[in-house]
Every structure is written in structure tokens, then in C-alpha cells.
Amino acid sequence: MGNGSGTAQGNTRARFEQWARNPLCQANTLSAVHNVRMADVARHLGYRPSFGQSVFALTRGNNFERQILRDEGARLLEELIRTDVLPEGAKGLADLRVRMNGGPLPSLEEAIEATKGLLGALADPSGPGSPPRPAIIASPTVLIPKGVMLPEAVLILDVLAVRYDRGRPELTVGEIKTYPDRGGHTDPHQLAGARAQAGIYLHALELLLAELGCGDRVRLRRTGCLVLTRPGSNFPSVRAGEDLRYQTERARRGFELLEAAARGLAPFESPGDDPIDAVARAETEYSEACLRFCDRASQCHAAALEAGNPAVLGDEVRRFLGEVDLGRAVALLNGGDPRTAGERDLLRRLRRAGSTAHP
Known part of the structure; x- marks a missing residue:
């Protein structure tokens, strides 16, 4: 039931x-x-x-x-x-x-x-x-x-x-x-x-x-x-x-x-491959939803935090920052120069958001 x-x-x-x-x-x-x-x-x-x-x-x-x-x-x-x-x-x-x-x-x-x-x-x-x-x-x-x-x-x-x-x-x-x-x-x-x-x-x-x-x-x-x-x-x-x-x-x-x-999906390496070990080796993609259902969420959250993955602050932040990691986002907020097209676009959106919040 x-x-x-x-x-x-x-x-x-x-x-x-x-x-x-x-x-x-x-x-x-x-x-x-x-x-x-x-x-x-x-x-x-x-x-x-x-x-x-x-x-x-x-x-x-x-x-x-x-x-x-x-x-x-x-x-x-x-x-x-x-x-x-x-x-x-x-x-x-x-x-x-x-x-x-x-x-x-x-x-x-x-x-x-x-x-x-x-x-x-x-x-x-x-x-x-x-x-x-x-x-x-x-x-x-x-x-x-x-x-x-x-x-x-x-x-x-x-x-x-x-x-x-x-x-x-x-x-x-x-x-x-x-x-x-x-x-x-x-x-x-x-x-x-x-x-x-x-x-x-x-x-x-x-x-x-x-x-x-x-x-x-x-x-x-x-x-x-x-x-x-x-x-x-x-x-x-x-x-x-x-x-x-x-x-x-x-x-x-x-x-x-x-x-x-x-x-x-890539098949297991051999018929004798340990399925648990195969899942443990597979690539992970952290999302805030993981905190509500996955027993590996703490491990993936820690890895995402170390990598500067914006997903640690929520999926909305990840979508807003796009390809820019947290370290570079903080640098841009502190006046750093953008290095990529993605960073230039993010900086424009941050400035637009700032001007909208403080007319």
C-alpha cells in the first residue's frame, strides 16, 4: 500500500x-x-x-x-x-x-x-x-x-x-x-x-x-x-x-x-563486477533535492562545496550563476574583471539585479 x-x-x-x-x-x-x-x-x-x-x-x-x-x-x-x-x-x-x-x-x-x-x-x-x-x-x-x-x-x-x-x-x-x-x-x-x-x-x-x-x-x-x-x-x-x-x-x-x-548506461565492467562498487564509482551530480532522499547527500554536498558548485546554495542559485563557480562569483561581486563570456553575462545580470533592488 x-x-x-x-x-x-x-x-x-x-x-x-x-x-x-x-x-x-x-x-x-x-x-x-x-x-x-x-x-x-x-x-x-x-x-x-x-x-x-x-x-x-x-x-x-x-x-x-x-x-x-x-x-x-x-x-x-x-x-x-x-x-x-x-x-x-x-x-x-x-x-x-x-x-x-x-x-x-x-x-x-x-x-x-x-x-x-x-x-x-x-x-x-x-x-x-x-x-x-x-x-x-x-x-x-x-x-x-x-x-x-x-x-x-x-x-x-x-x-x-x-x-x-x-x-x-x-x-x-x-x-x-x-x-x-x-x-x-x-x-x-x-x-x-x-x-x-x-x-x-x-x-x-x-x-x-x-x-x-x-x-x-x-x-x-x-x-x-x-x-x-x-x-x-x-x-x-x-x-x-x-x-x-x-x-x-x-x-x-x-x-x-x-x-x-x-x-x-555503461554496462558493468564484467559479470562479476560488484554493483555497489559500480554505483560508488559512477559520476555524481549534486542537487538540493538530494538532501531529501539520498543517503550519499552529505558526501556529495561536501564535494560540491569544495568545488565551489553553486548548487550548495540551492538550485535557483545554480541556475542563476550558470557555468560560473562560487569563487568566481564572489570575485566578480568584489570588483574582479570577468574572464569569460559567461562571467560577463553574469556580471551584467548582477548589476541589473542590483539596480532593480536599489532604484
């Missing part, structure tokens, strides 16, 4: 988000594509990892998911109907969770095949037998093809709501989080992160439906829902109608860029 339950789910989604936060860093790209944890690289280099999710948060997330999916998803179903994600009278739960996450399926491979089979049955209700018509699908599982991430990677979606009263079966992506829904006071950064994750899931479903050849018989809503908690309880609070168009396009474009980056 959204709190990272299930190694494959949390890992794959986190790898994409890790790459998206700093796609210019070759070491970061290598880490994400080849599934080499940057925490292990940091330990290899003698640094203490500083990121990770607490056992308490993971346990609470797992418990919340189990509670809202109990009794055919009764708690979640009631809230989805109340917010008009599902119509009155909707019922039925298809539980595609694996056993390690409290579900009935023995493996991810079976979950992947079960997801394909269920979506295919929804798209072709005239097929053999009596196809299931669940209102909720828990943990549908999608395979990301090799080439985007190496090896092949798996995305386990949190939940899908399915309604059948509008012609084609209509799927709504739901992202589950355990933080409380405080209406207009819910942390906007947390909401943005949840929407970004839901956008990844929506794009993954697009890919799967296209692979199955049933994209014209099953409708994917471009609005999703966030399943949060009611303050002080383990009951769900659904935020419906979350616009996911931008987040889905971000995921689509991101996967294209990540696949291109994967193709352009």
Missing part, C-alpha cells in the same frame, strides 16, 4: 521516484535502474544511511490496509459509496494480495497473472463462465517491462474501484495512506506525493490494458481517490475526484526518459 507494504511495491515505486528527483546524476540513475540501494552504497563508502521508513509506520500501514479490506472491504466500500466513487449497491472484493501482505495468493507471479485474468474478464463479460464483477480490487499487480528497470520490476497498486453502471467497466485508482485527512489543512506535500504515486499506478494500468488489447473496453478514470484515515481512528476517509492527468503524464514521460537512460 502507500506506506510501502510489500518489498516489490515499495521498492519499484521508490526507485522511479528516486530517479525522478535527480535524473542528471549518473550514480542515482544506475542505482535506480539496477536496483542497487543507495543506503548500501553509502555504507560501502563509510557513511551512515539516514533515510528509511520506521517499522512502526510500516506496521500501522499494514494494519490499516487489513482493517479496511476485512469483511469484503466493508469499511472502504461504505466510504467509496458515500463519496460517489462507487454507486449505491456496489459490492464484492477481489483480493489479489500475496500472502506476505495478508492476502490469499502465494506469489507475485500469481498476482500478476490474476490481475491480467481479472481485467481481461472485465473487458470481455461474454467470455466463458460467469466473470467476476467486484467493486473493489485489492493490490492489482503490474509487471514493468525489462528495459525501463533492470531486471523486470513489479508495481503493486493499492486498490482499484470498479463501477459497472456507465456502460464499460470504469476503473478508479486509489492510493492508500495512513496519515489523517484534515480537509483543507492536510499537508500539501503529502498529498502531492500521494497523487504522484497514483499517477504512476494509472500509467502502469494504461500499459497493461494496452498489452491485453482491451483499452477500448475498459475505461480508466483520469481522476483518482486518496484513501486517508479519519483523525484518531483506523477508519478510512476518501478524497475523491483527485485530478491525475499531470501526474500520469509525468509518469509516462518519466518512464520514457528512464528507459532511454537505462539504454545509455
Whole structure:
């Protein structure tokens, strides 16, 4: 679920988000594509990892998911109907969770095949037998093809709501989080992160439906829902109608860029090359975003500071100074003569900024 339950789910989604936060860093790209944890690289280099999710948060997330999916998803179903994600009278739960996450399926491979089979049955209700018509699908599982991430990677979606009263079966992506829904006071950064994750899931479903050849018989809503908690309880609070168009396009474009980056990566020196050492040797590109997710951020910050990289003062400063390092920028501010075209341009912009600030 959204709190990272299930190694494959949390890992794959986190790898994409890790790459998206700093796609210019070759070491970061290598880490994400080849599934080499940057925490292990940091330990290899003698640094203490500083990121990770607490056992308490993971346990609470797992418990919340189990509670809202109990009794055919009764708690979640009631809230989805109340917010008009599902119509009155909707019922039925298809539980595609694996056993390690409290579900009935023995493996991810079976979950992947079960997801394909269920979506295919929804798209072709005239097929053999009596196809299931669940209102909720828990943990549908999608395979990301090799080439985007190496090896092949798996995305386990949190939940899908399915309604059948509008012609084609209509799927709504739901992202589950355990933080409380405080209406207009819910942390906007947390909401943005949840929407970004839901956008990844929506794009993954697009890919799967296209692979199955049933994209014209099953409708994917471009609005999703966030399943949060009611303050002080383990009951769900659904935020419906979350616009996911931008987040889905971000995921689509991101996967294209990540696949291109994967193709352009230099291979490991030999089959026996240590992946952790390979990431440690790769070129790095420091960004202020690194401070929020990368276990090597302190090392790269120190190296950038020593090199006079303007990024240590933030990405806006780096963009403003361009190719000019901090030492030369200070020299220009102190009256030094510009040496390059870039420095002359920077000096003009600094003077213009100064005259604007002091008319």
C-alpha cells in the first residue's frame, strides 16, 4: 500500500521516484535502474544511511490496509459509496494480495497473472463462465517491462474501484495512506506525493490494458481517490475526484526518459563486477533535492562545496550563476574583471539585479 507494504511495491515505486528527483546524476540513475540501494552504497563508502521508513509506520500501514479490506472491504466500500466513487449497491472484493501482505495468493507471479485474468474478464463479460464483477480490487499487480528497470520490476497498486453502471467497466485508482485527512489543512506535500504515486499506478494500468488489447473496453478514470484515515481512528476517509492527468503524464514521460537512460548506461565492467562498487564509482551530480532522499547527500554536498558548485546554495542559485563557480562569483561581486563570456553575462545580470533592488 502507500506506506510501502510489500518489498516489490515499495521498492519499484521508490526507485522511479528516486530517479525522478535527480535524473542528471549518473550514480542515482544506475542505482535506480539496477536496483542497487543507495543506503548500501553509502555504507560501502563509510557513511551512515539516514533515510528509511520506521517499522512502526510500516506496521500501522499494514494494519490499516487489513482493517479496511476485512469483511469484503466493508469499511472502504461504505466510504467509496458515500463519496460517489462507487454507486449505491456496489459490492464484492477481489483480493489479489500475496500472502506476505495478508492476502490469499502465494506469489507475485500469481498476482500478476490474476490481475491480467481479472481485467481481461472485465473487458470481455461474454467470455466463458460467469466473470467476476467486484467493486473493489485489492493490490492489482503490474509487471514493468525489462528495459525501463533492470531486471523486470513489479508495481503493486493499492486498490482499484470498479463501477459497472456507465456502460464499460470504469476503473478508479486509489492510493492508500495512513496519515489523517484534515480537509483543507492536510499537508500539501503529502498529498502531492500521494497523487504522484497514483499517477504512476494509472500509467502502469494504461500499459497493461494496452498489452491485453482491451483499452477500448475498459475505461480508466483520469481522476483518482486518496484513501486517508479519519483523525484518531483506523477508519478510512476518501478524497475523491483527485485530478491525475499531470501526474500520469509525468509518469509516462518519466518512464520514457528512464528507459532511454537505462539504454545509455555503461554496462558493468564484467559479470562479476560488484554493483555497489559500480554505483560508488559512477559520476555524481549534486542537487538540493538530494538532501531529501539520498543517503550519499552529505558526501556529495561536501564535494560540491569544495568545488565551489553553486548548487550548495540551492538550485535557483545554480541556475542563476550558470557555468560560473562560487569563487568566481564572489570575485566578480568584489570588483574582479570577468574572464569569460559567461562571467560577463553574469556580471551584467548582477548589476541589473542590483539596480532593480536599489532604484
